[in-house]
Amino acid sequence: EIVLTQSPGTLSLSPGERATLSCRASQSVSSNYLAWYQQKPGQAPRLLIYGASSRATGIPDRFSGSGSGTDFTLTINRLEPEDLAVYYCQQYGGSPRTFGQGTKVEIK
Amino acid sequence: EVQLVQSGAEVKKPGESLKISCKGSGYSFTSYWIGWVRQMPGKGLEWMGIIYPADSDTRYSPSFQGQVTISADKSISTAYLQWSSLKASDTAIYYCARHYGSGSYNSPLGYWGQGTLVTVSS
Numbered sequence: 001e002i003v004l005t006q007s008p009g010t011l012s013l014s015p016g017e018r019a020t021l022s023c024r025a026s027q028s029v030s031s032n033y034l035a036w037y038q039q040k041p042g043q044a045p046r047l048l049i050y051g052a053s054s055r056a057t058g059i060p061d062r063f064s065g066s067g068s069g070t071d072f073t074l075t076i077n078r079l080e081p082e083d084l085a086v087y088y089c090q091q092y093g094g095s096p097r098t099f100g101q102g103t104k105v106e107i108k
Numbered sequence: 109e110v111q112l113v114q115s116g117a118e119v120k121k122p123g124e125s126l127k128i129s130c131k132g133s134g135y136s137f138t139s140y141w142i143g144w145v146r147q148m149p150g151k152g153l154e155w156m157g158i159i160y161p162a163d164s165d166t167r168y169s170p171s172f173q174g175q176v177t178i179s180a181d182k183s184i185s186t187a188y189l190q191w192s193s194l195k196a197s198d199t200a201i202y203y204c205a206r207h208y209g210s211g212s213y214n215s216p217l218g219y220w221g222q223g224t225l226v227t228v229s230s
Binding site for chain 1: 214
């Protein structure tokens with residue numbers, strides 16, 4: 001099973017700043033099958049990024065993903081108050097699929 | 109518009125059985141894998157398993173194998189998650205979610221249901 005470790009646990013930033021979230025895998029993620037999800041309080045998760053760097057339909061270009069192999073990054077430019085959420089990475093190349101433990105983004 | 113509508117909240121006692129549902133609409137139900145994800149109170153997301161409604165090919169996470177059963181009825185575009193004997197530790201929100209890509213086993217979860225809260229308490 002591929003273990004995904006996200007850091008930091010919590011990120012507290014001001015509106016307009018850039019957030020950089022990390023996801024590290026215990027082994028190489030096949031074909032960069034790595035996704036990022038956003039879960040706002042009281043809501044279901046929403047797909048942001050798939051294939052490590054492709055934005056899902058309707059996702060603003062403030063959100064970008066990068067990385068390969070075992071190290072992946074989600075970057076949120078120009079933070080907005082609505083970006084308050086927990087962000088999860090997930091690998092979907094190995095079995096079973098696994099999620100990271102999440103990074104909480106707080107807006108100051 | 110793709111929609112996944114899940115059944116309502118449930119309150120059950122330990123040892124009882126339960127089957128919750130997830131009805132898909134706005135797309136070809138048999139063309140996309142549907143997965144189930146658990147979220148225990150205040151915790152993160154856990155991938156439970158997925159099913160391909162066209163032929164009911166089902167894959168489970170080892171953590172959930174034997175603990176739950178995933179099924180689908182393509183005639184009514186509905187997927188199910190069921191327990192034969194609930195435990196207090198099954199208390200959680202359960203989400204169904206459809207794969208983003210058609211027919212692809214290797215795909216992220218692109219469309220999510222609203223979640224079903226299952227509470228197991230004596």
